[in-house]
Amino acid sequence: xxxxxxxxxxxxxxxxxxxxxxxxxxxxxxxxxxxxxxxxxxxxxxxxxxxxxxxxxxxxxxxxxxxxxxxxxxxxxxxxxxxxxxxxxxxxxxxxxxxxxxxxxxxxxxxxxxxxxxxxxxxxxxxxxxxxxxxxxxxxxxxxxxxxxxxxxxxxxxxxxxxxxxxxxxxxxxxxxxxxxxxxxxxxxxxxxxxxxxxxxxxxxxxxxxxxxxxxxxxxxxxxxxxxxxxxxxxxxxxxxxxxxxxxxxxxxxxxxxxxxxxxxxxxxxxxxxxxxxxxxxxxxxxxxxxxxxxxxxxxxxxxxxxxxxxxxxxxxxxxxxxxxxxxxxxxxxxxxxxxxxxxxxxxxxxxxxxxxxxxxxxxxxxxxxxxxxxxxxxxxxxxxxxxxxxxxxxxxxxxxxxxxxxxxxxxxxxxxxxxxxxxxxxxxxxxxxxxxxxxx
Numbered sequence: 472x473x474x475x476x477x478x479x480x481x482x483x484x485x486x487x488x489x490x491x492x493x494x495x496x497x498x499x500x501x502x503x504x505x506x507x508x509x510x511x512x513x514x515x516x517x518x519x520x521x522x523x524x525x526x527x528x529x530x531x532x533x534x535x536x537x538x539x540x541x542x543x544x545x546x547x548x549x550x551x552x553x554x555x556x557x558x559x560x561x562x563x564x565x566x567x568x569x570x571x572x573x574x575x576x577x578x579x580x581x582x583x584x585x586x587x588x589x590x591x592x593x594x595x596x597x598x599x600x601x602x603x604x605x606x607x608x609x610x611x612x613x614x615x616x617x618x619x620x621x622x623x624x625x626x627x628x629x630x631x632x633x634x635x636x637x638x639x640x641x642x643x644x645x646x647x648x649x650x651x652x653x654x655x656x657x658x659x660x661x662x663x664x665x666x667x668x669x670x671x672x673x674x675x676x677x678x679x680x681x682x683x684x685x686x687x688x689x690x691x692x693x694x695x696x697x698x699x700x701x702x703x704x705x706x707x708x709x710x711x712x713x714x715x716x717x718x719x720x721x722x723x724x725x726x727x728x729x730x731x732x733x734x735x736x737x738x739x740x741x742x743x744x745x746x747x748x749x750x751x752x753x754x755x756x757x758x759x760x761x762x763x764x765x766x767x768x769x770x771x772x773x774x775x776x777x778x779x780x781x782x783x784x785x786x787x788x789x790x791x792x793x794x795x796x797x798x799x800x801x802x803x804x805x806x807x808x809x810x811x812x813x814x815x816x817x818x819x820x821x822x823x824x825x826x827x828x829x830x831x832x833x834x835x836x837x838x839x840x841x842x843x844x845x846x847x848x849x850x851x852x853x854x855x856x857x858x859x860x861x862x863x864x865x866x867x868x869x870x871x872x873x874x875x876x877x878x879x880x881x882x883x884x885x886x887x888x889x890x891x892x893x894x895x896x897x898x899x900x901x902x903x904x905x906x907x908x909x910x911x912x
Contacts, residue, residue, distance in 0.1 A: 555628055556621045567596050567608035568617075574628035576603045578839070579811035581820070582885070583627040585804040590892035591620050595803050598822035619678075623703075650701035651708065652682060655716070657731040659694040659724065666694065667909055668899035669723045677716055678703040681895055686912040693729075699736070708735060777861050779854045783843055789818055789835035790844045792853075796861050798830045801891065805860045806832065812886050813853060814839045865894070875910065878902075 559569040572584060584605065588595060593611035600606065655674075659666065667686065674681060685697040706712040713733045721728055778795040785791050794806065803822055810817060819835040837843065844850055866881040880898055882891045902909060 556624045558617050558621055560617065564613075567610050568593075568615075570607045570609060570624070572600075572605040572607075572624065572628065574603055575630070576816070576818075577629050578814060578816045579807075580627070580629075581605070581817055582804065582807035582811040584624060585801075585807050586889070586892060587620070587623045587627065589801050589804050590623075591615055592893070594800065595822065596824050598803065598820065600817075600821075601819045650680075650703075650705065652736055653700055653702070653707050654734050654736045655679075655696075655698040655700055655731075656734075657696055657720065658729040659696075659727045660729055661692050661727055662688060662694050662908060663727060664906065664908065665899070665903035666724070666727075667696070667912075668896065668903045670696065670698070670720065671896045671899055673716075673719045673723045674698070674700060675893070675896060677719060679707070679716065684895065684912060686909060688910050707733065777858050779857050781844070781850045781854065783845060786835055788843070789837055790850075792832075792834040792836055792857075794830070794832040794834070794857070794861075796830055798824050798828050799861075799864065800897075801864065802830060802861070803832075804891075805864050806834075806857065808883070808885055809853075809856055809860050810834075810836065813856075815844075815853075864891070 555572065555574050557571045557573075559571075561568045570588070574580075581600070584607070585595065588607065588609060591611070593609040593615065595607050596610050597608040598606070667684075671681065679700045679702055681698055681700055683699040687695045689695070700707075702712070704712070707716070716733060717731045720731055776795075776797055778793075780793045782791040782793065796802070807817070815836050815838060817834050817836050820833065822830065822832045824830050844853070860883065864882065866879075868879040870877040870879065880894070882894050884890045899909070
């Protein structure tokens with residue numbers, strides 16, 4: 472099971488030659504079309520049609536444009552993208568903000584949308600969707616940057632051109648290029664409560680993603696932190712973006728910040744930067760097991776309020792998955808991530824969170840071949856995995872290291888390599904609220 476592992480010591484207090492060739496050919500075709508259009512604007516004869524035919528066609532197009540017919544055609548083709556994501560702000564503080572998504576479907580679309588919503592610190596209170604149309608009722612922070620959220624949601628939505636066969640500008644199977652990794656290194660004169668959480672919050676606000684972290688405290692009390700980060704905006708190689716990041720860190724940390732540097736690093740440095748921690752086999756078996764334990768670590772019986780049922784009788788073409796469980800942060804993301812990893816597509820879904828903390832979800836799903844899941848072994852494997860992800864979305868363990876206490880936190884990672892959003896932020900925030908200092912990590 473792929474996962475991200477955080478270890479804290481605590482104490483109290485992608486491009487190819489084919490793509491370039493294709494883009495060059497498309498650019499020439501586009502330039503040729505632009506030239507033809509300019510000739511038509513002048514009313515000159517072209518090899519397509521004469522000036523008289525053009526004037527007649529131009530007059531007809533003006534009439535169609537005034538009636539809105541051309542706009543409707545462009546909207547159907549996906550040329551107008553402003554209606555793909557529509558965010559309707561809540562009228563009252565207690566109301567939910569409604570996010571509607573209207574785009575072509577793809578396997579894992581629900582996972583990608585829920586991941587971004589979770590990344591922005593929002594919770595989904597209700598959801599409804601069918602194929603290419605999804606409506607989500609979200610609640611959360613009042614200072615959410617809705618325009619930026621709309622932009623990020625739009626980036627994961629497939630283009631209408633991708634389903635029409637006329638996507639000129641990107642090969643169908645081209646994988647996205649990995650983001651460059653940068654090392655953020657800074658020294659602080661002393662440790663203070665919530666230091667790591669303050670840094671994490673700054674990086675989140677700047678859309679800088681944390682890949683790895685190394686925290687060290689010297690005998691004289693100074694702190695050296697190493698953050699391996701990527702930039703969602705792909706601008707961290709510029710002096711302006713680096714200066715902006717350092718300025719925000721200085722504002723957050725104040726006088727205790729002694730020095731701060733940002734530099735580009737290669738993947739080999741990133742891979743070896745994180746030291747390995749010796750974990751007893753009993754700890755690893757418990758943390759990474761896919762089986763539900765009969766008892767909690769404290770010896771109490773593990774009452775399991777999670778119900779997952781499979782029904783193939785209600786729909787002639789889809790398998791129905793019904794989920795009843797207690798709500799938790801990122802619940803829908805955990806379910807959608809699991810389905811995406813199994814290459815299962817959701818054709819219709821409905822989610823509702825009750826006031827008592829319970830949740831109900833109905834999902835009509837199909838396999839990659841478009842067929843139902845009729846194999847009993849596949850059904851049991853999927854249900855077991857869903858139960859495990861819902862019962863324990865994060866794996867925790869506490870290990871004694873002599874005078875120190877080590878907290879280990881592991882969370883599953885998508886097959887694409889992306890981890891659960893804001894895990895490091897949530898961990899450091901919890902430790903800050905518990906008045907527990909992080910000595911190293």
